[in-house]
Amino acid sequence: MSHPVSSAVEDYAKAIYSLERRKKGAVTTNAIAERMEVTAASASSMVKKLAGLGLVRHAPYRGVELTPRGLEVALEVIRHHRLLERYLAEELGVPWDRVHDEAEVLEHVLSEELEELIAAKLGHPTHDPHGDPIPSRDLVIDERDTVSLQSLDAGSNGVFTRISDSDPAMLRWLAERGIAPGDSFKIVDKQPFGGPVFAQFGQTTHALGGELAAAMRVELER
Amino acid sequence: MSHPVSSAVEDYAKAIYSLERRKKGAVTTNAIAERMEVTAASASSMVKKLAGLGLVRHAPYRGVELTPRGLEVALEVIRHHRLLERYLAEELGVPWDRVHDEAEVLEHVLSEELEELIAAKLGHPTHDPHGDPIPSRDLVIDERDTVSLQSLDAGSNGVFTRISDSDPAMLRWLAERGIAPGDSFKIVDKQPFGGPVFAQFGQTTHALGGELAAAMRVELER
DNA sequence: GCTGAAATTTAGATGTGGCTAAACTTCAGA
DNA sequence: TCTGAAGTTTAGCCACATCTAAATTTCAGC
Numbered sequence: 001m002s003h004p005v006s007s008a009v010e011d012y013a014k015a016i017y018s019l020e021r022r023k024k025g026a027v028t029t030n031a032i033a034e035r036m037e038v039t040a041a042s043a044s045s046m047v048k049k050l051a052g053l054g055l056v057r058h059a060p061y062r063g064v065e066l067t068p069r070g071l072e073v074a075l076e077v078i079r080h081h082r083l084l085e086r087y088l089a090e091e092l093g094v095p096w097d098r099v100h101d102e103a104e105v106l107e108h109v110l111s112e113e114l115e116e117l118i119a120a121k122l123g124h125p126t127h128d129p130h131g132d133p134i135p136s137r138d139l140v141i142d143e144r145d146t147v148s149l150q151s152l153d154a155g156s157n158g159v160f161t162r163i164s165d166s167d168p169a170m171l172r173w174l175a176e177r178g179i180a181p182g183d184s185f186k187i188v189d190k191q192p193f194g195g196p197v198f199a200q201f202g203q204t205t206h207a208l209g210g211e212l213a214a215a216m217r218v219e220l221e222r
Numbered sequence: 223m224s225h226p227v228s229s230a231v232e233d234y235a236k237a238i239y240s241l242e243r244r245k246k247g248a249v250t251t252n253a254i255a256e257r258m259e260v261t262a263a264s265a266s267s268m269v270k271k272l273a274g275l276g277l278v279r280h281a282p283y284r285g286v287e288l289t290p291r292g293l294e295v296a297l298e299v300i301r302h303h304r305l306l307e308r309y310l311a312e313e314l315g316v317p318w319d320r321v322h323d324e325a326e327v328l329e330h331v332l333s334e335e336l337e338e339l340i341a342a343k344l345g346h347p348t349h350d351p352h353g354d355p356i357p358s359r360d361l362v363i364d365e366r367d368t369v370s371l372q373s374l375d376a377g378s379n380g381v382f383t384r385i386s387d388s389d390p391a392m393l394r395w396l397a398e399r400g401i402a403p404g405d406s407f408k409i410v411d412k413q414p415f416g417g418p419v420f421a422q423f424g425q426t427t428h429a430l431g432g433e434l435a436a437a438m439r440v441e442l443e444r
Numbered sequence: 445g446c447t448g449a450a451a452t453t454t455a456g457a458t459g460t461g462g463c464t465a466a467a468c469t470t471c472a473g474a
Numbered sequence: 475t476c477t478g479a480a481g482t483t484t485a486g487c488c489a490c491a492t493c494t495a496a497a498t499t500t501c502a503g504c
Contacts, residue, residue: 044453061499092339105331117314266483283469
C-alpha cells in the first residue's frame with residue numbers, strides 16, 4: 001500500500017529488519033552501513049530518507065527502529081526474495097549457492113501478480129532453500145528461535161535450520177556433504193577456542209570449523 | 223562482453239533497433255524520444271551517451287545508427303525480453319496481454335545463467351507469444367519480411383505473425399476471438415480511408431479496425 | 445566533571461537520467 | 475535566396491544514492 005519505494009529503500013528496510021532481529025534495541029547507523037557495504041555517511045542520509053518516508057523512527061545519534069509500515073516493506077521484500085529463491089532452486093534448477101544472488105536483484109522487480117503465481121505454483125511454501133521462513137501473503141512470518149550451532153555443547157541434539165548469512169562457499173561445502181536444512185544432528189564433541197565442532201548427521205560425523213559452526217542456525221530438540 | 227550498461231541504455235538500444243527495422247535510413251532523435259516517452263532533449267543527451275559508449279554512430283542533427291556493439295546490446299535485451307515473455311506465458315500462466323509489461327522490467331536483471339536455464343527449459347524456442355522471433359544465444363535473429371495487414375487488398379492470403387506494438391487491449395481483443403500468431407487468413411473485403419478490413423480466419427470473418435489492422439504484421443502467402 | 449575516541453551527522457561533491465527553456469540547424473516553400 | 479517552422483542540441487536545473495572531509499554528539503575512563 002501507499003507509495004512505491006525504490007530498490008535502495010527496500011534494501012535498507014530489509015537490512016534494518018535483519019539487524020533488529022539479531023541485536024536488541026535500536027539499530028545503529030554503523031551496523032546498517034556495514035551491512036549495506038556503504039559508508040556511514042551514506043547510511044546516515046538514507047536513514048533520514050527512510051524516516052521521512054515513515055518507514056523508521058529515528059532518534060538522531062541514538063539509532064533507528066522500523067515502524068509498522070517499514071516492517072511491511074521489509075517483509076514484502078523478504079517474501080519476494082525467499083519465494084524467488086525457492087522458485088529458482090525448484091523450478092529452474094539454479095544451484096543452492098547461486099539462488100541468493102539471483103533473487104537479490106529479482107526481488108525488487110517482482111510484481112504482485114507474479115509473486116502470487118509463483119507462490120501458487122510452489123504450493124505456498126513456508127521456507128526457502130536455506131531454511132529461512134517465507135512471510136505469508138499477509139506478511140506474517142514464523143521466526144522460530146534458533147541458536148548458533150557453535151553455542152551447543154557435546155551431547156546436544158538439534159535440527160539444522162539455516163545458514164545465517166548467505167556465504168556461497170559455506171552453502172556449497174554443506175551441500176557437497178549432503179547436509180541440508182531440516183536435518184537432525186547430535187553434537188559429538190567440541191574443541192574450545194573456536195575449534196571445530198564434531199556433529200553427527202545421520203551416520204556420518206562432520207568436523208565443522210568455527211566460522212561455519214557460528215553461521216549455522218539450529219533449533220534445539222524440544 | 224565489454225562494460226555492462228545501465229537499464230536505460232539497454233532500453234534506448236532496444237528502441238533504436240526497433241526504429242531502424244521500420245524506417246529506412248538513420249533514426250531521428252524525435253522518433254527515439256516518442257518511443258521512449260521522454261522529451262527530445264532527454265533523448266538527445268542519451269544519444270550522446272550511447273555514442274560515447276560506442277553503441278551508436280551519431281551525425282548531429284542527422285540521426286543515429288547502431289554500431290555492431292549497439293546491435294549486440296539491443297539483441298541481448300530483446301532475447302531476454304522474448305524468452306521471458308515465453309516463459310511467463312508458458313510456465314506461469316501469465317495472461318498473453320500481461321507478459322510484455324512483466325518482461326519489460328525483468329529483462330534488465332536476467333543473468334546469463336538464468337537466461338540459459340530458461341531457454342533450455344523451454345526447449346530453445348524461436349518465437350515469443352506475440353509471434354516475434356527470439357534471437358539465438360549467439361544473437362542471430364530471424365527477421366522475416368512482414369507487412370501490415372492494412373496494406374493488403376481484398377483477395378490476399380497470409381499468415382498473421384505478430385502485433386507490431388504491444389498494446390494490451392489489442393492483444394486481448396484478438397485473444398478473445400481466438401486469433402493468434404501463426405493463423406492463416408484471407409482478406410475478404412476492405413473499406414477505404416482507414417476503414418475496417420474484413421479478414422477470414424478459419425470459418426469466421428472478422429472486421430478489423432484501421433488501427434488494429436495497421437498494427438497486425440502478416441507474412442504474405444508465398 | 446573533563447576529555448578524547450568513536451559514532452554520527454552535515455556539507456559539498458559526483459554520476460545518472462530526467463525536465464524546461466533557449467539556442468541552433470536544417471530544409472521546404474515563397 | 476531568404477525565411478520561418480520543425481527538428482535538434484545545449485544550458486541549467488532536479489532527484490537519487492553514493493562518496494570524502496569536516497563538524498558534531500555521545501560516552502567511557504580518568
